[in-house]
Amino acid sequence: MFCDYHIHTNYSDDSQYLMEDLVLDALEMKMDEICFTDHVDYGIKKDWDEVEEIEYRDGMPFLNVNYPQYFQEISDLQMKYPNLVMKKGMEFGVQVHTIPQYKTLFSKYPFDFIILSCHQVNNQEFWTQEFQAGKTQKEYNEKYYQELLEIVKEYKDYSVLGHLDLITRYDELGVYDFENIKEIITQILKIVIADGKGIEVNTSSHRYGLNDLTPSRDILKLYKELGGKVITIGSDTHKHEHLGAYILETKKELKKLGFQYYCTFDQMKPIFHQLDEQ
DSSP states (O other): OOEEEEEOOTTSTTOOOOHHHHHHHHHHTTOOEEEEEEEEOBTTBBOGGGOSSOOEETTEEOBOOOHHHHHHHHHHHHHHOTTSEEEEEEEEEOOGGGHHHHHHHHTTSOOSEEEEEOOEETTEETTTTTTTTTSOHHHHHHHHHHHHHHHHHHOOOOSEESSTTGGGGGOTTOOOOHHHHHHHHHHHHHHHHHTTOEEEEEGGGTTTTOSSOSSOHHHHHHHHHTTOOOEEEEOOBSSGGGTTTTHHHHHHHHHHTTOOEEEEEETTEEEEEEOOOO
């Protein structure tokens, strides 16, 4: 089975990949299933119906998903292209102070799958180095994981944690020693597992030139040791060349680490699939 469970289209503020073009590409690649997971980042972005004048960043509207259009287009494409399974998901970029907004959003729409990510802390973004500025490597790493810990304690309307060690991607000082953060990551993973949730392996680590998987092999081993079983695989697609990238290679890596299954989702419930032998 060939599926991709982390993809962004023109409904995200950082992608111009038309949803139907993505579907056609997936069919051309003989994919079996995809899940749309466009961005919602309350705190730094507003909803379409909240603004009188649209702000643009890098030429694209700096707004959350246009929810009614999004779900309608997915439904239309499901009817038009029945040979590809398409699931309705989103990537929630949660911060502690935005949890109430996500609870409201989740209650309004029929989701199959939610990636819970943390892209900002106190509305400070990682990729711009705003969050890291003025902090030591120890401080910004620990503050990131502490935010994530507080989120999973309170917020439960999700399927998997997205790119759990995201801060590594934007750490200009290199990879922070896993032993320094193992205790807090253990706390996070124990809650995730107890809640019946999972984690994703995000294959964008390859295009970002990272020397490890995302999350790292250390985190994946720890997750398995703690009893974690729910894992999805996604490319974090934002354009054509990202779609489906390194999915098959990641399955092999998970097999090497001792995992037997990966998951797809339907109506927020995991479906387990045997990892391929090859």
